[in-house]
Amino acid sequence: MTQKEETMLEDYLPFFEELSETDKEQIRSHTRLMHAEKGEMIHKGNEDCLGFLIVKKGQFRSYIISEEGKEITVYRLFERDMCLFAASCIFRNIDFDIWMEAKEESDYWVIDPGVYGKLMETSLPVMKYTNDLMASRFSDVMWTMEQILSKSMDKRLAAFLMEEAENEGAEEITLTHEMAARELGTAREVISRMMKYFQQEGFVAASRGKVRILDKNALYELAEGSLR
Amino acid sequence: MTQKEETMLEDYLPFFEELSETDKEQIRSHTRLMHAEKGEMIHKGNEDCLGFLIVKKGQFRSYIISEEGKEITVYRLFERDMCLFAASCIFRNIDFDIWMEAKEESDYWVIDPGVYGKLMETSLPVMKYTNDLMASRFSDVMWTMEQILSKSMDKRLAAFLMEEAENEGAEEITLTHEMAARELGTAREVISRMMKYFQQEGFVAASRGKVRILDKNALYELAEGSLR
DNA sequence: CACTTTCCGTAACAAAGTCACAAACCCGGT
DNA sequence: ACCGGGTTTGTGACTTTGTTACGGAAAGTG
Numbered sequence: 001m002t003q004k005e006e007t008m009l010e011d012y013l014p015f016f017e018e019l020s021e022t023d024k025e026q027i028r029s030h031t032r033l034m035h036a037e038k039g040e041m042i043h044k045g046n047e048d049c050l051g052f053l054i055v056k057k058g059q060f061r062s063y064i065i066s067e068e069g070k071e072i073t074v075y076r077l078f079e080r081d082m083c084l085f086a087a088s089c090i091f092r093n094i095d096f097d098i099w100m101e102a103k104e105e106s107d108y109w110v111i112d113p114g115v116y117g118k119l120m121e122t123s124l125p126v127m128k129y130t131n132d133l134m135a136s137r138f139s140d141v142m143w144t145m146e147q148i149l150s151k152s153m154d155k156r157l158a159a160f161l162m163e164e165a166e167n168e169g170a171e172e173i174t175l176t177h178e179m180a181a182r183e184l185g186t187a188r189e190v191i192s193r194m195m196k197y198f199q200q201e202g203f204v205a206a207s208r209g210k211v212r213i214l215d216k217n218a219l220y221e222l223a224e225g226s227l228r
Numbered sequence: 229m230t231q232k233e234e235t236m237l238e239d240y241l242p243f244f245e246e247l248s249e250t251d252k253e254q255i256r257s258h259t260r261l262m263h264a265e266k267g268e269m270i271h272k273g274n275e276d277c278l279g280f281l282i283v284k285k286g287q288f289r290s291y292i293i294s295e296e297g298k299e300i301t302v303y304r305l306f307e308r309d310m311c312l313f314a315a316s317c318i319f320r321n322i323d324f325d326i327w328m329e330a331k332e333e334s335d336y337w338v339i340d341p342g343v344y345g346k347l348m349e350t351s352l353p354v355m356k357y358t359n360d361l362m363a364s365r366f367s368d369v370m371w372t373m374e375q376i377l378s379k380s381m382d383k384r385l386a387a388f389l390m391e392e393a394e395n396e397g398a399e400e401i402t403l404t405h406e407m408a409a410r411e412l413g414t415a416r417e418v419i420s421r422m423m424k425y426f427q428q429e430g431f432v433a434a435s436r437g438k439v440r441i442l443d444k445n446a447l448y449e450l451a452e453g454s455l456r
Numbered sequence: 457c458a459c460t461t462t463c464c465g466t467a468a469c470a471a472a473g474t475c476a477c478a479a480a481c482c483c484g485g486t
Numbered sequence: 487a488c489c490g491g492g493t494t495t496g497t498g499a500c501t502t503t504g505t506t507a508c509g510g511a512a513a514g515t516g
Contacts, residue, residue, distance in 0.1 A: 066377055124350075414503075415503080436513075
């Protein structure tokens with residue numbers, strides 16, 4: 001790892017300055033900078049215990065998956081976001097499996113779970129930060145839960161399309177019906193039907209694997225209350 | 229608060245022995261023993277900041293509620309369980325509203341949120357315990373999410389009925405269709421339809437506000453994979 | 457008992473999920 | 487350019503779940 005990268009890692013960790021010099025060194029020497037291609041899975045349920053994760057560049061989606069293979073995204077990670085659940089082995093009370101996939105080409109740091117765990121057990125600022133992070137993800141999941149509970153699929157899809165356009169910084173987004181279904185925890189056919197409706201109404205134009213947003217306002221009105 | 233109650237509170241808090249004498253005294257003097265009648269709501273979304281909660285006796289359900297009034301239970305609290313979310317004001321990253329209701333006549337302690345918050349900020353064991361607790365509730369919620377995502381309503385209802393029977397320690401449980409619907413996040417009519425089916429199949433016998441389990445094995449088979 | 461409230465049953469319809477299959481599209485190889 | 491195989495989308499038929507709108511039965515109250 002180069003000096004430049006080290007410096008940046010420190011910037012990304014809010015508690016870094018509060019650590020002792022030995023702890024800082026521990027982190028520096030047990031952090032890997034990694035790279036993921038678009039679509040690459042970096043964490044698969046309980047198959048591994050990767051470590052504490054910091055997004056340097058790019059975007060990830062965290063999702064759960066049922067035995068039958070049905071997926072739903074529970075939260076997203078963007079630049080500077082961090083996640084504990086790829087290191088669930090260091091938390092004895094966590095017994096769910098989460099999957100993580102790069103939404104685009106991404107760079108991320110991984111702090112060794114053993115090192116982070118030990119640090120957490122001995123440093124109040126780190127433990128506090130960990131707690132804040134957990135609370136933050138908790139809120140994400142609760143938000144998702146509320147959406148599932150109370151919003152109809154057309155509203156959720158409209159919100160999702162707007163977010164994707166926002167993320168990509170373009171009117172046209174790269175997205176198959178299958179992908180949207182996985183995000184929202186529904187079936188591909190349901191998305192197809194709604195896309196057909198959205199097209200008929202002139203909200204979007206679609207071609208294979210692409211969706212172009214035509215009427216932002218109409219989608220916005222539909223999505224009302226489902227936007228973060 | 230009598231000597232006897234104080235002694236018991238200490239038994240319920242795993243980190244108590246690790247505290248300084250002044251911190252112990254802080255907790256002792258800022259904890260109230262409270263009582264709730266069956267059906268009583270002890271926490272309503274963001275209306276209050278009750279404090280850190282410890283169940284002494286009884287049972288609570290924590291649920292979320294949509295704008296339209298649709299509810300779903302996200303986790304339960306039993307004897308010795310604790311909960312942070314009635315003190316969400318001390319966590320800046322928590323921005324969801326949770327409601328809590330006594331499922332039966334219950335006794336519980338409430339530690340003042342300010343005192344708990346301060347203690348947490350200064351004591352590593354308390355912060356660690358808080359973190360464990362958060363992780364534990366997180367797991368509960370993720371479990372609920374998976375159920376919603378992948379289990380059909382009949383399986384979820386079967387599982388719920390068996391749990392209720394387990395909790396009450398009896399074959400006959402006190403439960404209206406409305407109550408079951410609120411637990412599972414569905415509509416009363418859906419429960420009615422399924423109860424009718426369960427009765428026709430001879431799984432249960434029902435009368436107004438009561439359900440008696442007749443065929444435990446059949447329900448168990450249905451519920452397979454939806455039992456905690 | 458009459459009256460009110462709560463609980464349950466049900467029909468009719470809408471939304472969403474499942475299953476099955478076919479058509480359209482894209483890409484690489486010839 | 488054409489062919490072939492994989493991927494993506496379209497669609498119909500059907501099931502399950504959610505919604506709306508009732509009415510009636512059961513329990514509680516004065």
